[in-house]
Amino acid sequence: MSLRAGDPAEIGGYPLEARLGSGGMGTVFLARTGSGRPVAIKLIHPQFAADDEFRIRFRQEVAAARRVSGAFTAAVVDAAPEAEQPWMATTYIQGPTLSRRIATKGPLSGAELRRLAIGLAEALRDIHRVGVVHRDLKPSNVVLSPEGPRVIDFGISRAVDQQTLTVTGRVIGTPPFMSPEQLQAPREVGPRSDVFSLGTLLAYAATGQGPFDAESPYIVAYQVVHGEPSLEDVPVALRTVVESCLAKEPNRRPSADELLVLLRDLPADLGQTDAWGVDAGRTRDVITQHHLATPATPAPATPSTPAPETPTTTPTTTPAGRDTESADTPLSRRPRRRWRPVLVAAVAVTVAAIGGGVAALTAGGFGGNSGGGKGNSLAAPGAALPDGFEPWRKTVPGGRPDIPDELRCVVRGDALFCGGGSVVATRIRASDGSRMWTAKSPGVPANGMHLVGATDDTVLGYRFAAQDAPQDPRSEVVAIDANNGRELWSVPSGAQSTAVTGRTQDAVVVGSDVVTVDASNSRFEARDAHSGQVAWTSPFPAGTQCAPVPVGPQLVAMCAKDAEVDAFAVRHPTLYPVDRASGALGRPITVNGPAVPMGVANGRLVLLQVRLGGTESDRYNGVARVDTASQKVTYSRLAKTYTGTPGMADSTVYVSGQTGLVTAFDPATGRKKWSRQTGVEGASGPVAGADALYFSSATGRVVALSPDDGKPLWTTNPQADGLTGELDMSPRVTLAGRAVIVAAAKNTLFAFDAQKPPKLG
Known part of the structure; x- marks a missing residue:
């Protein structure tokens, strides 16, 4: 194919001879090296050159192609991923593609x-x-x-x-x-x-x-x-x-x-x-x-690719009572892996399920770190450090060492309770990171499922069944005594919250109770968090599936029709106020969807609206505010459609992009307050502290921003090998007074003084 008008004469010093083809991301040219060797040069389209996320992905492509260059691939000859218009040159392979041949x-x-x-x-x-x-x-x-x-x-x-x-x-x-x-x-x-x-x-x-x-x-x-x-x-x-x-x-x-x-x-x-x-x-x-003949002994999986069906050794149950660092608490009942529903589109496939927060509402936003009692996710001005505090870094072993997952935590005084991945819950001293007890989960967890929450005397987490225990519930909500790590009770859990709300929040702590969805996804069940005694059950409206959504101290049910849930396309969600005493559902409130609950601002439930037919590159385009008392819903359109991980703190909505851009919105008007570029890719947050907002990525890299204008106050180095560019993860930062406690990949936790963050270098 001949060169066209407007095509460059050369790229990176390589004279071009012909076009080999053009696709959505770039054009491939035939060129020659100085010695006359033919090469294929992929030149990225100009509109993507200014996209920071795309540049990151292209750098990864170049690195991967260089790593695998050999007899069965096209070797990389040269590349300029940082050029104004990025390009990569590989050896030219003569021959048709398999698709053209067929x-x-x-x-x-x-x-x-x-x-x-x-x-x-x-x-x-x-x-x-x-x-x-x-x-x-x-x-x-x-x-x-x-x-x-x-x-x-x-x-x-x-x-x-x-x-x-x-x-x-x-x-x-x-x-x-x-x-x-x-x-x-x-x-x-x-x-x-x-x-x-x-x-x-x-x-x-x-x-x-x-x-x-x-x-x-x-x-x-x-x-x-x-x-x-x-x-x-x-x-x-x-x-x-x-x-x-x-x-x-x-x-x-x-x-x-x-x-x-x-x-x-x-x-x-x-x-x-x-x-x-x-x-x-x-x-x-x-x-x-x-x-x-040997399905029980497959080839070992790479660290980042756990094999869901690999049989695990059944944990040994220890006597009830306090469990120490040397004897973690393996819990005897073990549920099975839960798969999430998917929504796919051609070529670029977007999973509808958002791996959002699982803890209860705190400080006006979902994905916070508190479930009941007094929450400590806001550090008040002048907040002190825990007694005897020194910076620390720990890794919490779980029931599945092959799963390098993340934890989420909640603070109660000097006690830090965390859970997630193959850890149902663990108690850690916020002052020095020492573990008091750990309850492990033997199965493969669902993505984004972490700690349910905590009350003053009880911690609630998720447990997933081992693959060799098909008789056990697939997933359970487990209550654990906060003082000694003893299991108090457990109940099978439903699994439709993500399809309904876009949040992996199958159970919530409200006051001293925990509200779950039963295993058949047909009703809510409210229990005293410590005793497990059932306070009430409430069936879902006919033909619907529901998820619990806390609204401050109150509770609403967010429901969708079975057909929409089954089709993974919830477009007409309905909210029902829930009577905390009886579980009775109030009058329905219809919301234009899809919509993701974010938190509470001025007594109203705030939801981010998802663009219908959009992809992850154009997702959130509006804000809905619901007054459950008057049953009034008001809508505001955002100036543009945003992508990234949403969060809420102090009556402000935030979206943190994959490449580190953080944008703040007023939920009452949908107007942008400010936008700041940070160096933390794929950050989740925010968590509000004294005069600072904290965002953190799976690598443990933390940035503190000014709530007023988003000005970066400080940024830390990474602390773990984790994924960047993640979307829709719950906040990873927890505050214990002035101590910043951060969860990162591979069950890593670390803590430092907010006034003395780790120095870059």
Whole structure:
């Protein structure tokens, strides 16, 4: 394809010869090195050059491509990710993409199909050996060169030991070739997700159709997660291998190394599609020998990619009473993993579930760190440090060491209660970080599920069942004695809050009670937090599913019709005031949705409105305020549509963007108060202290901003290896007087004096 008017004559000193193609993000040119070697140069479109988030992603693409450059990929020759218009040059690979080959000549077969399968397995083996997960393996990213297939385009790949912008609440990929975990729980995407994609790609190469093809990308995504693949036209010898790649659970798929063994054992011509052929039986025996015979001992997962079905050792129950640092409290009842609902769109897929806060309302906002009694998430002017305080840093071990999750905390005097990930709850001294007791959860947690809350004598957290205990509830709310760590009671918990409210807040603490949703998602149940005695139950309105939403000391139910919840598209939520004494629901209040509860301002519930049909790049576009007494709802439109993690403190709404931009809004008018660029990417917050707002990322990097104008007061260095660019996470900062306590990735906690923050350097 010839160069066009307006195309540059050269890029980075490389003279351009032709256009190879153009896509949504950039144009690819054919160029020459000084010695005449052909290279392909990807030049990013100008409109993305000014996008800080995109620059971060492009830098990651360059780093990943350099890391995997080898015989099965396009080696990086040169790159300038910081240029005014970023670009990257790779070796030019002669040949059509697999998608073009299928479109022009039809499906592959016989030895040609076998060579493709083996070549792609070899490519994955090399990619995974250097610690990279491609995450977008599809026909247009496979080039059929004379030397064999090459895998290209690492634009959304992830290095296991690097940070990524593709996180909980946001998934990017191509639905027909994505794995179930990529659609449901993006933080769990690991090398075997690529194996699933390879399985779909091989089915496509053999038949010209994907194994989950449907008329709509929404249906495709549903089929990927829940449906059986259509493989009847795949040659039977290959079909059995493909079936193993398409197992719903990652650890039941072969690794790239195991897959290569299976493919090399296939007959040279792959046989026919006769289900009773000799080749089919031989292949099935090979698979049983190499992989399916040992499902209980899969290849170890990388640190950032826990395998949900890996059996765990049943914890040993210790006697009731005080548990010390050396004897954490394993809780005997263990629930099963809960999957979150998903909403998908073509190419750029956005998960509707927001991994928001789980603690009760504090200081006017959700995702705070208090549930009942006196909350300490606001540091009053002149607040003192806990007695004997010294800066500290600790890691809390949980029931699943393979899950590097995060905690959330609440302060009661000198006691810090935290929970999340594979920790139901733990008690820590705020003064020095020493642990008093820990109650562990043996199962794989749902993303964004942390501590429920606390009263003066009780801590409430979530427990998830181990995979080897299917008889246990999938998830439970557990009450623990705050003094000695003894389990008081537990109750199975429902799991529809995220679909209804956009917040992972399945249970809330209101006063001395805890309100949960029953396991069948049909009613609210209120209990005394310490005794577990049921105060009342309240059924949901017919044909709806509901989630509890605290409004200061009061409670409302946010409900949506079953059809909207099932379709993952809640557009007409209804609020019902809940009588705290009886659980009776008041008159319904209809709200224009989707809408996410944020907190309370001037006695009114504040909700952020989500743009219908929007993506994560254009999400929040309005504010709704609900007066539950008068049943009046007022709306204000934001000047533009914002993306990022929302939060609320001191009657102000904040949105912190993936690249560190924090914007403050007046919820009464929707007008912007101020906007400030910070150096903390993917921060959650705010938490309001004395003359400061605190935002923090999963790396433990903290920024303090002035509430008046957003002026940065100070910023700290990272404290842990965590994901940047995360969306919709609950605040990670807790205040104990003047002490700033921060939760970071891998169950890391650290604390310092707000007046003496750690110095950069």
